[in-house]
Amino acid sequence: MAMPDSEPLWVDDAAGPVVRPYAMTRGRAAAQNRFNVISQVVAAQPAPALEVGIGPEHIAIVNLCQRPLALAEVAAHLGLPLGTIRVLLDDLLARRLVKVIEPKPHTTLPDDSVFEALINGIRAL
Amino acid sequence: MESGHSEGEGGTALPTATKILIAGGFGVGKTTLVGSVSETAPLRTEEILSEKGIGVDDLAGVESKSTTTVAMDFGRISFGEDLVLYLFGTPGQDRFWFVWDELAHGALGAVVLADTRRLADCFPSVDYFERHHLPFIVAVNCFDEARRYSLDEVKLALSIDPDVPVMLCDARQRESSKDVLITLIEHVRKSRSRAGDPQPAGS
Numbered sequence: 001m002a003m004p005d006s007e008p009l010w011v012d013d014a015a016g017p018v019v020r021p022y023a024m025t026r027g028r029a030a031a032q033n034r035f036n037v038i039s040q041v042v043a044a045q046p047a048p049a050l051e052v053g054i055g056p057e058h059i060a061i062v063n064l065c066q067r068p069l070a071l072a073e074v075a076a077h078l079g080l081p082l083g084t085i086r087v088l089l090d091d092l093l094a095r096r097l098v099k100v101i102e103p104k105p106h107t108t109l110p111d112d113s114v115f116e117a118l119i120n121g122i123r124a125l
Numbered sequence: 126m127e128s129g130h131s132e133g134e135g136g137t138a139l140p141t142a143t144k145i146l147i148a149g150g151f152g153v154g155k156t157t158l159v160g161s162v163s164e165t166a167p168l169r170t171e172e173i174l175s176e177k178g179i180g181v182d183d184l185a186g187v188e189s190k191s192t193t194t195v196a197m198d199f200g201r202i203s204f205g206e207d208l209v210l211y212l213f214g215t216p217g218q219d220r221f222w223f224v225w226d227e228l229a230h231g232a233l234g235a236v237v238l239a240d241t242r243r244l245a246d247c248f249p250s251v252d253y254f255e256r257h258h259l260p261f262i263v264a265v266n267c268f269d270e271a272r273r274y275s276l277d278e279v280k281l282a283l284s285i286d287p288d289v290p291v292m293l294c295d296a297r298q299r300e301s302s303k304d305v306l307i308t309l310i311e312h313v314r315k316s317r318s319r320a321g322d323p324q325p326a327g328s
Binding site: 029036037042068072073075076081083099105112114115117121122 | 139140141143162168169170171172173175194197199201202204205209211213228230231299303306307311314
């Protein structure tokens with residue numbers, strides 16, 4: 001029986017992140033916010049330079065969100081867990097580098113227009 | 126938490142973001158459905174849970190693990206600049222109710238995908254949405270080799286409210302998946318006008 005291939009090779013993405021998520025958040029596991037996964041994140045300013053308290057991941061979020069993206073999209077594009085993105089958003093909000101808009105609860109919508117727009121939009125796909 | 130963010134005054138106009146959940150048992154076609162109607166291939170995001178977030182009965186064999194990663198696949202459909210619909214596949218492992226609560230919060234409604242060969246796999250999803258008063262429909266994904274049951278038989282087996290739509294679909298087909306979403310949204314609209322002031326999901 002040949003054995004050489006039985007050891008899994010941990011390379012690239014399979015090896016996991018080189019920098020652990022908690023290192024990016026300086027040890028903070030929990031964010032102050034509980035933003036919805038579809039909360040829209042949008043940059044309020046151009047990306048800042050690296051400085052104390054602003055790491056490459058913060059800058060990556062600001063760059064990515066020059067157009068609005070959902071929290072889950074930010075996480076997926078950067079390959080980071082949702083919880084990590086939430087912590088980083090706390091930092092960015094404190095510096096007014098991004099805005100985060102929570103979705104309106106649909107139960108409070110005054111009329112049918114969103115339902116109409118969704119149905120017509122899906123039909124037209 | 127509501128602190129630390131502002132409404133979009135001036136600047137970039139932000140789209141209205143809406144969300145629909147795609148639930149059902151493992152391998153029933155959730156990600157296939159998401160992919161067949163979304164504008165890009167499904168994206169994947171992860172939530173890392175510590176032990177306390179996970180059902181205590183389910184840690185047998187993983188005692189050495191202090192965290193678990195739960196993956197969610199989702200897709201995006203944009204309608205012009207000001208309306209976006211996100212489709213979230215719920216994590217297949219039904220024990221991660223913590224993640225379900227997070228996903229269900231603010232969702233318009235849910236599609237429960239069912240496979241008639243393993244109908245019981247969708248019971249936990251049906252129970253969850255009934256308990257949380259989130260409007261849902263049941264879409265029976267037609268696998269080629271599956272015996273066809275009538276929709277009434279499926280409805281009876283699931284013992285769901287007669288108002289809940291039950292339909293056939295083929296999650297691989299874009300037109301079929303579009304029909305599923307439209308059926309759900311029409312059902313949500315009806316439930317909303319019937320109920321007047323429904324309970325928000327996830328509360």
